[in-house]
Amino acid sequence: MIDAPLLQVDGLSKNFGGLQVSSNISMDLRKGDRCALIGPNGAGKTTFVNLVTGVIPPTAGTIRIEGHDVTRQSAEARVRRGLIRSFQVARLFRSMTVREHLELAVLERTGRTFRLFANVRRIPGLADEVAELLEGMGLTAVAETAVGTLAYGQQRLLEIALALAMKPKVLILDEPAAGVPHSESHRILDALDRLPDDLAVLMIEHDMDLVFRFAKRIIVLAQGQLLCSGTAAEITADPRVREVYLGSRAHAH
Amino acid sequence: METVFGIAVDGVAYGMILFIISVGLSVTLGLMRVVNLAHGAFAMAAGYVASYAAQTMGLPYGLALVAAVLLTVVATLPLEKLLYRRIYGSANELRQVLLTIGLTFVIVAGINYLFGPTLKRIPLPEMLTGTLDLGPKSIPTHRAFVIGMGAATILALWWLLERTSFGIRLRAAVDDPAMAAALGIRTERLYMATFALGTGLAAMGGVLGAELLPLEPYYAIRYIVLFLAVVAVGGAGSIFGSAAAALTLGVVDTAGKYLIPNFGEFFFYAALILILFRWPHGFFQGRAA
Amino acid sequence: MTAVESDKMTTNTSTLPHSRPALPRIVTDAMPVVVMAVGGLAAFWLFPNDLGLLTRILAAALFVMSLDMVLGYCGIATLGHAAMFGTGAYAAGIVAVNWVSDPLALLAVGGVAGGLIALATGALILHARGLTLLMLTIAVAQIVQEVANKARDWTGGSDGLSGIDPAPVLGLFRFDLYGRTSYLFALAVLIVGFLVARRIVRSPCGLACRGVREEPLRIAALGGSPRRYLVSMYAVAGVFAGIAGALTAITSGIVGLDSVGFSWSAEAMIMLVLGGTGRLYGAVIGTVAFMAIHHILASTDPFHWMLFIGLFLMGIVLFLPGGIASLSARVLPLVKGGR
Ligand SMILES: Nc1ncnc2c1ncn2[C@@H]1O[C@H](COP(=O)(O)OP(=O)(O)OP(=O)(O)O)[C@@H](O)[C@H]1O
Ligand SMILES: [Mg+2]
Numbered sequence: 001m002i003d004a005p006l007l008q009v010d011g012l013s014k015n016f017g018g019l020q021v022s023s024n025i026s027m028d029l030r031k032g033d034r035c036a037l038i039g040p041n042g043a044g045k046t047t048f049v050n051l052v053t054g055v056i057p058p059t060a061g062t063i064r065i066e067g068h069d070v071t072r073q074s075a076e077a078r079v080r081r082g083l084i085r086s087f088q089v090a091r092l093f094r095s096m097t098v099r100e101h102l103e104l105a106v107l108e109r110t111g112r113t114f115r116l117f118a119n120v121r122r123i124p125g126l127a128d129e130v131a132e133l134l135e136g137m138g139l140t141a142v143a144e145t146a147v148g149t150l151a152y153g154q155q156r157l158l159e160i161a162l163a164l165a166m167k168p169k170v171l172i173l174d175e176p177a178a179g180v181p182h183s184e185s186h187r188i189l190d191a192l193d194r195l196p197d198d199l200a201v202l203m204i205e206h207d208m209d210l211v212f213r214f215a216k217r218i219i220v221l222a223q224g225q226l227l228c229s230g231t232a233a234e235i236t237a238d239p240r241v242r243e244v245y246l247g248s249r250a251h252a253h
Numbered sequence: 254m255e256t257v258f259g260i261a262v263d264g265v266a267y268g269m270i271l272f273i274i275s276v277g278l279s280v281t282l283g284l285m286r287v288v289n290l291a292h293g294a295f296a297m298a299a300g301y302v303a304s305y306a307a308q309t310m311g312l313p314y315g316l317a318l319v320a321a322v323l324l325t326v327v328a329t330l331p332l333e334k335l336l337y338r339r340i341y342g343s344a345n346e347l348r349q350v351l352l353t354i355g356l357t358f359v360i361v362a363g364i365n366y367l368f369g370p371t372l373k374r375i376p377l378p379e380m381l382t383g384t385l386d387l388g389p390k391s392i393p394t395h396r397a398f399v400i401g402m403g404a405a406t407i408l409a410l411w412w413l414l415e416r417t418s419f420g421i422r423l424r425a426a427v428d429d430p431a432m433a434a435a436l437g438i439r440t441e442r443l444y445m446a447t448f449a450l451g452t453g454l455a456a457m458g459g460v461l462g463a464e465l466l467p468l469e470p471y472y473a474i475r476y477i478v479l480f481l482a483v484v485a486v487g488g489a490g491s492i493f494g495s496a497a498a499a500l501t502l503g504v505v506d507t508a509g510k511y512l513i514p515n516f517g518e519f520f521f522y523a524a525l526i527l528i529l530f531r532w533p534h535g536f537f538q539g540r541a542a
Numbered sequence: 543m544t545a546v547e548s549d550k551m552t553t554n555t556s557t558l559p560h561s562r563p564a565l566p567r568i569v570t571d572a573m574p575v576v577v578m579a580v581g582g583l584a585a586f587w588l589f590p591n592d593l594g595l596l597t598r599i600l601a602a603a604l605f606v607m608s609l610d611m612v613l614g615y616c617g618i619a620t621l622g623h624a625a626m627f628g629t630g631a632y633a634a635g636i637v638a639v640n641w642v643s644d645p646l647a648l649l650a651v652g653g654v655a656g657g658l659i660a661l662a663t664g665a666l667i668l669h670a671r672g673l674t675l676l677m678l679t680i681a682v683a684q685i686v687q688e689v690a691n692k693a694r695d696w697t698g699g700s701d702g703l704s705g706i707d708p709a710p711v712l713g714l715f716r717f718d719l720y721g722r723t724s725y726l727f728a729l730a731v732l733i734v735g736f737l738v739a740r741r742i743v744r745s746p747c748g749l750a751c752r753g754v755r756e757e758p759l760r761i762a763a764l765g766g767s768p769r770r771y772l773v774s775m776y777a778v779a780g781v782f783a784g785i786a787g788a789l790t791a792i793t794s795g796i797v798g799l800d801s802v803g804f805s806w807s808a809e810a811m812i813m814l815v816l817g818g819t820g821r822l823y824g825a826v827i828g829t830v831a832f833m834a835i836h837h838i839l840a841s842t843d844p845f846h847w848m849l850f851i852g853l854f855l856m857g858i859v860l861f862l863p864g865g866i867a868s869l870s871a872r873v874l875p876l877v878k879g880g881r
């Protein structure tokens with residue numbers, strides 16, 4: 001099938017004990033999609049990402065990447081198929097430098113991490129690609145800084161840079177701007193604007209300005225269920241969305 | 254048949270001693286997330302105190318036991334405040350191992366300085382030295398006493414954790430420390446009380462078990478692996494897990510030593526690996542009772 | 543995560559190696575090697591009567607360095623590292639007694655044996671974490687010790703394996719009675735070992751292992767398998783530990799059960815932490831400090847030694863978490879007038 005969606009999710013459900021955190025979610029992403037997933041705190045957005053990326057196993061449902069059923073495959077296998085995510089809570093190697101992060105990502109992608117005697121600094125092409133990634137996110141100046149000492153906004157940029165280093169086909173960003181001061185969030189937006197065109201992106205975000213600027217299509221999740229999806233205009237007009245959000249708008253962020 | 258019975262009695266008695274000592278370690282590991290390698294040193298110190306009280310000062314066995322437990326608890330409480338409190342939490346694993354190894358060495362050296370390197374005994378009272386007739390069989394009274402004390406400890410701990418407010422707070426804190434703190438449980442005092450409970454149990458086991466785990470300065474290093482094995486198999490923070498693990502390992506170890514004396518250790522550690530392979534988090538992970 | 547938390551993180555920088563030394567890399571790279579070579583040769587001239595002890599220190603340093611690859615770079619807390627050392631020592635010893643006596647071949651035998659046992663046991667136990675893993679490493683080492691104890695015909699059991707009589711190094715340098723060849727051979731092996739180990743921890747695989755230590759979930763998100771990295775590095779470190787064991791067997795002529803013992807594993811960990819983890823040369827510093835002090839204190843009374851090392855360990859944990867090797871990083875700014 002030539003035109004299989006890059007990512008296709010069917011009837012995905014997850015229970016934690018008696019608690020149903022995801023119920024029967026179906027959606028798909030195609031080439032070039034710019035999609036946002038929104039919903040109040042605790043709606044199950046991060047859980048959805050964890051299910052799709054294989055961090056936790058679903059109770060029911062299937063996940064396909066370019067038509068291949070990956071529901072039973074490991075997180076690593078999905079990464080190798082081009083499904084890449086960023087983390088809501090920064091999960092970085094705190095004592096390693098920014099450069100080392102990107103080197104590791106590129107080496108992983110190209111399958112060269114098991115070389116025991118190669119000098120990382122002398123691997124052909126690596127330095128150039130890393131330099132390009134650093135440049136792209138404006139991180140060149142802090143390349144040799146240990147990530148634990150970086151400002152939070154820069155850590156978020158590194159998250160995105162890491163995801164891009166993996167040359168993803170589908171990119172899932174879990175609250176890329178969370179915790180970033182407003183004065184810095186334009187950097188994130190700039191970075192998002194420069195993402196490759198044929199990439200399919202699913203962004204989870206509470207910041208509605210960001211969502212409306214970025215997404216062509218918005219999916220609303222509430223209490224683990226897919227409430228509705230549509231363009232920004234359709235979503236804002238939908239009374240159900242208002243209902244879900246009015247109660248929790250104050251906390252959302 | 255005789256051997257099977259002998260193994261059962263000795264194995265269970267041995268297991269009970271392992272249980273009494275290890276359960277303290279298990280509870281502190283479960284709550285404060287601290288791998289306390291000095292736990293065996295506390296048990297040993299209490300044994301020495303009891304030996305001194307009974308042999309040199311001539312106190313009766315029961316009194317020596319109580320004195321040793323109290324003294325050990327009182328002497329170790331400042332350590333909780335000065336040392337342990339700095340290394341609580343699973344992120345500190347390596348520091349815990351090193352600090353408590355260091356403490357163990359200091360205690361070993363101190364015990365040797367105070368009491369010398371020779372083996373010490375805690376003389377048993379008359380009524381514990383004979384044998385006890387159980388219908389057709391008879392078992393050494395001391396073994397029966399140890400088994401009884403072990404069973405009593407299990408019951409007492411069960412009661413403490415299930416029926417008292419201390420137990421409720423303790424279980425809440427083991428399950429979810431952040432939530433417990435939010436509910437206003439004063440973790441600092443809870444930690445201190447739990448630490449005291451843990452060392453008290455170690456002390457009691459050290460005294461009661463002096464016949465099975467003989468008192469000498471290297472005790473603290475020699476047996477700590479055994480106690481850790483019980484905790485790992487039983488699952489940190491679980492009383493019934495510790496009991497099951499201690500009895501299993503006690504019987505396996507005793508049976509190994511009786512039946513295949515040349516390969517005793519081998520079977521013990523092979524059993525340990527198999528169990529941990531099957532249950533990497535122990536029999537009863539994460540349950541306080 | 544909130545912004546407040548992240549502020550707290552940025553202020554807590556003292557433990558992170560973010561300030562690069564001002565010296566060019568080639569100098570900082572060459573320094574440990576030069577210090578080792580010069581210091582090693584100086585000790586050779588200064589203490590001609592203690593070469594036996596000094597040789598043991600060198601072999602131990604290689605062993606502790608291999609532990610650093612596991613503990614410092616992968617974050618695997620192990621109290622069973624002597625399993626690899628002892629296996630290497632026994633393998634080299636048995637081969638030397640029965641078949642081959644070329645020292646380099648024996649080192650290779652030790653390395654292969656140590657690597658294989660590490661690979662086999664690592665694949666079995668490295669799924670575990672924390673206390674469980676600690677217990678598994680102890681159990682593995684105890685079993686290896688028990689096997690060595692029981693295979694008397696091969697290992698000599700509790701009497702130890704003796705009669706190892708290595709041929710001259712490269713067919714040229716005979717092992718003499720005073721231990722001169724032994725010492726210089728061990729020094730050469732240690733320095734080469736250090737260079738190779740440094741190469742490995744700086745390789746892509748070493749980089750990935752550091753990543754696993756810090757955030758295994760992220761490694762998985764990058765498409766790597768944390769466990770495969772851990773097992774690989776565990777096996778590589780096993781090779782080094784095996785070589786260190788073989789080196790001890792060759793230079794001392796005997797292998798005892800204590801070479802697989804729990805206390806040898808624990809001592810190695812202490813030496814490493816004394817020196818500082820994650821640096822390789824910290825392992826050398828820690829070993830030299832530990833064994834030299836041990837030699838001085840334990841010869842009077844082993845319990846003095848225990849008291850001293852116990853207090854020292856507690857002091858390190860409480861006041862100097864980075865080990866001795868971090869002293870320079872802490873003291874230098876003060877000396878330079880503070881910054
Ligand atoms: N491992 C788990 N076990 C039990 N419950 C869980 C687990 N993980 C998440 N939950 C619950 O599932 C619900 C959804 O959580 P999730 O983190 O997916 O929400 P979210 O939409 O990402 O929220 P936020 O906007 O705050 O990031 C929450 O009620 C949470 O408590
Ligand atoms: Mg979330």
